[in-house]
Amino acid sequence: MIAERRLSLELGTLDICFLVALHVRGEAAGLTAFTEAQLEDVFAQASAAAEPKADQLRRRATHAIQRLRDQRMLARVDGQGVVRTGEFALSRLASGIVQFFLEEDVLTRETLGLLTQSLRVAIAGVLEAARRAEGPAAWQDGVVGPLRVTITELVAGIERRQRGLDLSQEDFQAEIRRLLEADWFGAIDRCQDLLESTSATLRELNEVLLRDSSALLALLQDIEDLAIAAGEPDAEAAAHRLMDQVDRIVAWGSARQRAWSEYFQYVHRYLRDVVRLDPTRALMQRLRDQLAGAGRRFALAYAGAPPIRLLRAVAPIPDRPPVVRPRAPRERELAAEEGEDPQAVLDGKVARALGAGATALSAVTGEVTAALPAPERFVEAGRVAQTVARLAHASSAIERPWVAVGEDLEIEDWSIIGGTGGTGRAGGTAGAAGPATAAATGDSAGEPGRGPR
């Protein structure tokens, strides 16, 4: 919108001086509006300050007034048109600009004292309101509102002025430099005066801060206690926030005092060691010539003792056993050992079962495989059947019945006709071709008819 309306301001030094002069005249004489004659009179004063050699005052005043009116700095307020000469007042825009340039937002002993006194009175009023407050509405109107608006504004005013003082400190340091550059030796007294005055200001500010901050904090603490007792978290938070701000202000004062103390010492040392010892400022020029190559080259000497050699603490080295080759041969001679024939063992087991009177393959299988884990029993069942067929006479019906052996194994059963303990062959169709078919139940229950080989 601002871009569409192509708003702009064009103010020269004379225009700003004119506005400031109008503001000052209005403040001094209690004027809210200026006649044309007063405008021209004030312009003459501003012009004398800003452009003392300029002539044609009335003409330039007319142009200046018109420029300010065009830019909405001056507004005609009498509404009489051509009937008589007009009355003009500074617009809000002009007042804002003037205040920016004119307002001395720098913390001084007077402004700080005034602000802390006002703050104290305002907080005391809020404390009274907190003591009388009954109910949330009363707390809101009498305590929270003033704490958040009035008192926060006052505290912010102090902080704003602190920032102003910080800025003026920077200007001050630049001013010391300018003074020295302009008048080297002659600037010493002026620099020392500046240092003393700034030191005094900071010292006074710190005194005021230390004196008043404890009273402010005590009042705010009382408000916070009352808010806690009344169960008013908003008021408690507002008081707590203000206490933090007051603490910050005090910390600022201490920090600036410390920093200033260092700077103060530094400048005094510089004035003493550099400026007073070189009043004609010839040293800088001679040093510059020396650096540029005039005269013989030289080098500063200094002590250059090498660092002390500290010997490392030596730990005794433990005796290590000598490295030797093993004398005994690494590889042992191979020796023949008697092995156990698993088939013979099985034969023995089956023979014992047959000797005990077993009349069915299932009985022999159950006895021989009882001690084995389930997966091995399935495999062992086939071997048992083969062994039985070899050691005894077995017979079976065409449809061999499935008989459970334990909980997880079923086999097609045979009848055993007389155990021999010899090497006779099993009869019938069972025999070498795989005399029995076994089926595992449980994990292997889904594979009926799968027989061991």
Add this chain to the structure above:
Amino acid sequence: MTRPGYAQLQDVILDPDFPELDLALRRGRHVDRDDVAWYALLGDAQDHLEAFYRRYGCELIHKPDGYFYLLPTGDKLSRRQLAGGDMLVGQALALLYLHPSTVERAGLHTQEELIAQLAAVMGSDALIRAFNPKRRRYDERVAQKTVRARVGEAVRRLAGLGFVELVEGDQLRLRPSLLRFAEPVRGLSEPAEALAQLVARGEIALEDDGAATRDDEALADDAAEPDRDDRASDDDDDDGEGASGGDGAPPVERVPGGDDGDAP
């Protein structure tokens, strides 16, 4: 000068600050008012310590500008002298120290300002030649980079000797001992005469052509090998082949740089 607490030298030596101060002084450290505890100790025990160090063939110098340092006058304690590049940087720092802008910033300057000062006084070409002495033809960008690197190294060495203090970032705090670089031109006498007096006292050594060339060669070699370790270069040159210094000055060891990193 001796306070009651230091009635005897033994009291000084028993001070808890003495061992570190003693080591720092022997390594060329300049001690000024910013080294609060050390400066106070030196001030309070000056009489005892002057006699103490004299037995080692050294003078404990106290300048009116507010700093102490140890100056070997015999051969019991090693004696070194600053390299040509370090001298240039030191003189530029001394110029900055004297400039009113130092007051505005409470003694703080950046390394860029230091290089600008060097270039303004010496001229860019002379500055590049001073730090690239062996190269007849050089790439401007590389040569400028070498200058910046050499100046940075010199600043670190001077910081180790207490002439400047490295502050956070690129900033340097200038210290009063920098005025040693201006000693030959401080008095009312002619610089040549002042130089002769300083040489006689062993404060400085004049650079003869041979010594200067050797120094510059060391710099040039370093410039050709930018990654070379500084300490290694120090050790290479610290071979005890001291320049005589001429004019009756005590023999010195010439090194491109001194010890660094000893500052408390």
